[in-house]
Amino acid sequence: MKEKRRLKACRMAICILALIAFHHNIAMSQAKKLTLDDAISTAVMNNRDAKIALMEIDKAKAAVDEAFGYALPTVNLNANFSHFIQKAVFAFPDFKTLLETSSLSIMMDEGLIPRDNSRLKPPQTTLQSFVLTNNFEARAEATQIIFNAAIFRGIGASKIYLDASRQAYRSAVSNTVANVKKAFYGVLLLQNLLGVLEQSLSNAEDNLSNIKAMYKQGLTSEYLALQVEVQVENIKPKIIELKNSLQNAKDGLKILMGYAQDEEIEVEGELAYSRQSLPDKRQFINDALKNNYDLRTLSNKLQVDEAMIDINGSDYWPTIAAFGSYGYGGQSDDLNFLNYDVSIVGLNFSMNLFQGGRTKNKVQQSQIIYQQTQQQLVLLQDYIESQIKARLLDLKRVTDVIEAQERNVELAQKTYKLATLRFREGSGTQL
Numbered sequence: 001m002k003e004k005r006r007l008k009a010c011r012m013a014i015c016i017l018a019l020i021a022f023h024h025n026i027a028m029s030q031a032k033k034l035t036l037d038d039a040i041s042t043a044v045m046n047n048r049d050a051k052i053a054l055m056e057i058d059k060a061k062a063a064v065d066e067a068f069g070y071a072l073p074t075v076n077l078n079a080n081f082s083h084f085i086q087k088a089v090f091a092f093p094d095f096k097t098l099l100e101t102s103s104l105s106i107m108m109d110e111g112l113i114p115r116d117n118s119r120l121k122p123p124q125t126t127l128q129s130f131v132l133t134n135n136f137e138a139r140a141e142a143t144q145i146i147f148n149a150a151i152f153r154g155i156g157a158s159k160i161y162l163d164a165s166r167q168a169y170r171s172a173v174s175n176t177v178a179n180v181k182k183a184f185y186g187v188l189l190l191q192n193l194l195g196v197l198e199q200s201l202s203n204a205e206d207n208l209s210n211i212k213a214m215y216k217q218g219l220t221s222e223y224l225a226l227q228v229e230v231q232v233e234n235i236k237p238k239i240i241e242l243k244n245s246l247q248n249a250k251d252g253l254k255i256l257m258g259y260a261q262d263e264e265i266e267v268e269g270e271l272a273y274s275r276q277s278l279p280d281k282r283q284f285i286n287d288a289l290k291n292n293y294d295l296r297t298l299s300n301k302l303q304v305d306e307a308m309i310d311i312n313g314s315d316y317w318p319t320i321a322a323f324g325s326y327g328y329g330g331q332s333d334d335l336n337f338l339n340y341d342v343s344i345v346g347l348n349f350s351m352n353l354f355q356g357g358r359t360k361n362k363v364q365q366s367q368i369i370y371q372q373t374q375q376q377l378v379l380l381q382d383y384i385e386s387q388i389k390a391r392l393l394d395l396k397r398v399t400d401v402i403e404a405q406e407r408n409v410e411l412a413q414k415t416y417k418l419a420t421l422r423f424r425e426g427s428g429t430q431l
Contacts, residue, residue: 046258
């Protein structure tokens with residue numbers, strides 16, 4: 001009974017493994033094949049850094065429109081309606097009593113009525129209201145800035161910021177392209193290395209077959225046969241390790257392109273070397289300093305910092321604005337309103353005379369930021385120049401190494417053929 005259960009469990013395990021292998025083969029057959037151009041275009045479209053930089057361009061465009069908006073007229077419309085539940089009152093002379101007293105005094109002086117000073121009341125103060133119960137008013141106001149240094153300089157600064165954002169986007173795209181190329185060529189390199197190692201394994205297995213055949217015929221020792229078999233087994237873990245490295249390289253390329261990690265890809269291309277003459281070192285450096293996008297971005301930032309000095313210093317200048325308004329309203333104790341309208345135009349002049357030194361300190365901070373950016377720009381230029389010199393030395397070294405290795409490979413192939421032939425004829429050793 002136990003044997004039947006074990007047999008049944010083994011069959012199920014075999015079925016599961018076969019199913020997994022089947023799905024794996026299907027996935028491999030559906031692996032997306034990519035050329036370098038495909039990888040670059042996909043990465044630029046999906047790369048998050050490029051997307052963020054593109055959003056920054058849209059943000060900068062909105063900032064330009066906002067800066068222009070401050071120079072355009074401002075129009076506001078306000079309307080309100082109020083109903084007094086309890087009216088406000090003010091202390092004011094009692095005109096009714098004053099008028100009655102004045103009239104009686106005149107009539108007594110003219111002899112129209114007998115004089116009776118007791119009827120003459122002294123002036124008094126009473127609480128009176130001067131508003132009606134219901135009030136409404138609608139007012140349209142327009143303001144146009146005629147002169148404001150911060151607004152006009154802000155427009156120029158926003159345009160510089162837009163240029164800087166575009167350079168930052170180009171820099172992000174350039175970095176993405178460079179990273180994709182490195183990852184793509186890294187995958188190709190590992191594929192080639194895997195092919196070389198698999199060829200080495202094939203050569204070692206062929207050699208092992210020959211040794212075993214010679215061992216059976218008594219032409220070699222068992223120790224030598226075991227030694228060659230160990231060499232074959234030592235190559236297999238290296239192949240597994242290289243396959244893992246290749247898969248990791250593909251996963252890194254998928255991250256750059258925005259692909260899911262479970263999606264299978266195959267890169268198409270080959271690493272072909274062609275000797276090229278290197279340009280003059282100074283010409284290389286000048287081209288790098290002229291075309292480097294990070295350097296351009298920092299140069300635009302330097303211009304933005306310079307504009308911020310002017311913007312913060314604009315608080316020293318006055319602001320002149322034209323304004324005009326038109327209002328229409330009415331008042332009543334019932335719904336029968338007494339209506340009126342009013343209109344006004346004028347100029348407004350404002351200038352700050354003292355702010356506790358805030359403007360001076362803001363300008364000083366902006367100047368320090370500008371100087372910091374200058375130093376960063378010089379530092380980046382020096383770094384780029386040093387990197388160009390180092391890369392040129394690397395290129396020269398690699399060129400010399402490649403030429404030497406090509407000759408070594410050619411000699412090694414000839415030596416391997418001769419050694420194999422001599423060993424088969426019995427005139428050479430396994431070593």
